[in-house]
């Protein structure tokens with residue numbers, strides 16, 4: 001199998017699993033307990049927190065473990081909006097956020113918050129000027145993703161954060177796609193709250209983190225209960241998950257430069273090769289440094305992405321359309337619509353996302369198979385015939 005859906009999830013590293021294993025049966029103690037078995041868990045969580053903090057060039061006390069990227073997004077946005085609601089009820093986000101942000105914002109709209117969904121340009125970039133124009137007296141929170149999950153566009157978060165701070169506005173970023181893939185330093189990038197997830201960086205599923213700056217650490221809990229995570233996130237800690245996430249962070253820190261180099265070369269190789277082999281294609285998103293190293297998103301005129309994905313799967317290739325599939329059809333991606341594609345175009349695009357083990361041979365084989373599949377789908381498309 002050729003797995004090219006690493007933006008959806010990654011295969012856990014063997015080293016990560018090895019590090020987790022003792023915490024299922026051997027060291028199963030509750031980290032809040034006083035006896036030695038509990039201390040083993042507590043210590044393991046401390047180590048994981050240090051490793052996660054190191055990847056963000058920050059202090060361990062700024063890191064709060066959660067059940068994943070979605071919970072971190074919900075927590076940051078809901079609780080920051082509520083904390084600041086005496087000052088105002090206007091929130092700013094982009095129109096290309098992950099559903100974990102978009103749908104959280106919509107839930108707040110139902111509670112009476114006023115949300116501006118900023119447009120993006122044809123590459124998927126949020127302009128700093130558009131953020132400046134959207135800021136009002138009553139704006140309390142801006143949430144703009146670090147990098148987009150469908151088209152890989154890297155947003156100017158440092159500048160947006162700076163602007164937010166000039167106006168006393170809290171700044172959250174969904175960094176789930178960028179975390180461990182490109183360097184991030186929340187302090188230097190004016191980030192108050194940052195969401196990340198373990199399973200996108202070769203760690204286990206069901207664990208993530210929220211980074212909170214000193215200013216943002218006043219936000220209240222989303223999950224109420226016991227005093228875990230310094231009274232900020234209740235629930236008995238997922239010790240094996242947190243240990244695995246910590247190991248994944250450590251591996252990510254030590255390999256980030258070589259992975260960025262290698263994956264962007266492979267990405268550009270594929271992006272360059274497809275139009276040479278297959279006519280009538282186009283790239284969605286930005287080129288070069290404004291794009292995540294492992295993200296490729298290409299439109300193929302006169303095909304249906306959904307049919308192509310099924311045929312690719314039959315040849316052992318796992319790819320994605322980038323947007324949610326519902327039975328029998330692919331909803332046109334809100335991200336592709338936001339960059340100006342029409343509904344047909346939004347249904348003819350495929351996303352290929354690389355891992356640190358993807359090879360050039362795998363990409364060559366994928367292009368060969370794509371060429372056949374696209375040719376076949378076009379030959380049965382009356383619009384293409386005409």
Ligand SMILES: *Cc1c(COP(=O)(O)O)cnc(C)c1O
Pocket residue numbers: 007008067068069070071073098100145147148149174175176177197198199200206207208
């Ligand atoms: C995957 C993803 C999420 C959700 O993270 P989970 O850990 O799966 O809940 C949120 N935002 C982005 C950009 C993502 O890619």
